[in-house]
Amino acid sequence: MRLPDDLVDALGNVSSVGVITGAGVSAESGIQTYRGQGGIYDDEAEGDATVEALSAATLRADPGRTWRVVSELARRAVDAAPNAAHEAIVLLEQSLPRFVLLTQNVDGLHRLAGSRNVIDIHGDVLDTRCLACDERGRFTPAEVRALRNTPRCQACDGILRPDAVLFGEMLPEEKILRLHHELLEDVPDLVIVAGTTAIFPYIVQPVLEAAGRGRLTVEVNPEPTQLSEHVRWSLRGKAGDLLPLIANVVAEA
Ligand SMILES: [Zn+2]
Structure with missing residues (x-):
């Protein structure tokens, strides 16, 4: 598996990244x-x-x-233990001056892997x-x-x-404010959405905002989603296969 050449070229000029993850990333650690x-x-x-x-x-x-x-x-x-996708996301954070991770997952595996600037929007x-x-x-x-x-x-x-966050409850206001600040106002150079079918507006919106402002947008998912036609690169595959390829290019740039 390899990345498109134009994506590899573009990754060389990235200094800030936002990553958004969902259930697919946890599923690769065996968490249903x-x-x-x-x-x-x-x-x-x-x-x-x-x-x-x-x-x-x-x-x-x-x-x-x-x-x-x-x-x-x-x-x-x-x-469960963190997988190659979690580890690649840690490498991205360590390689760049600005990084933010928005996750829908409640298993804490991103923090366990070593991610630091995490907005776990649904809690833990x-x-x-x-x-x-x-x-x-x-x-x-x-x-x-x-x-x-x-x-x-x-x-x-x-x-x-x-x-x-339980069903029928509001999202925590402090996390919504961070999401707005770090992903919607100060939009990163690159926004990656991985392992999510992206049904929630607060997951979709940062990707559309980045695309609308001409930032680099990448989707990693085994199946197409409602975001596939909006991102610049929609890559079919597992997060554990594709995110390490992306992180390695960024880390070596
Ligand atoms: Zn008490």
Whole structure:
């Protein structure tokens, strides 16, 4: 697999990059995701039940039900390891003066790989927040594996919630502001969107903004998406195969 020649030439002049990732990048680490966050369950009924369990309403009414699903997602996250796509994204950040990563993934694998300037727009399933006192915390892998019931706050014994965006909840305002500043106002030279079917407006918009301003835009996905016709290069393949090729060109430039 190789990159188009005109893309290789263009990558030599890039000094800032924005990368946007979705479920496909996690899937290459063996993490199946849930419906509505860019992933699917084969069984539609199971998918609907999962979405319901991961809703703000269920968290209020039956937090144990929400936690059964969240703890399963958290177990998948701690059992997985970053893949070649995660590592290529780290190399991009280390090679350039300005870098931002916007991810829809909630497994924390980008940070684990070493990415630093990360906007995890949907949060992280290992992070917690107390519903009573707002204390924030983070599970260790051992705590995730031992998780059985609704976890309680060590400070006040209140019920904890995952510090991730549930269905029916707003995106965190601070992260939306960062997204606007780093991807829509100060548009990077190159915007790469990888492993996402890009259904959410806040994922689509930075790519369209970059394309509209004449920046370099690259899509990496096994299948075409609604963004394919808007980007300058739409590359068919796995993020773990294509992102290392891109990162190596940028790193060597
Ligand atoms: Zn508390």
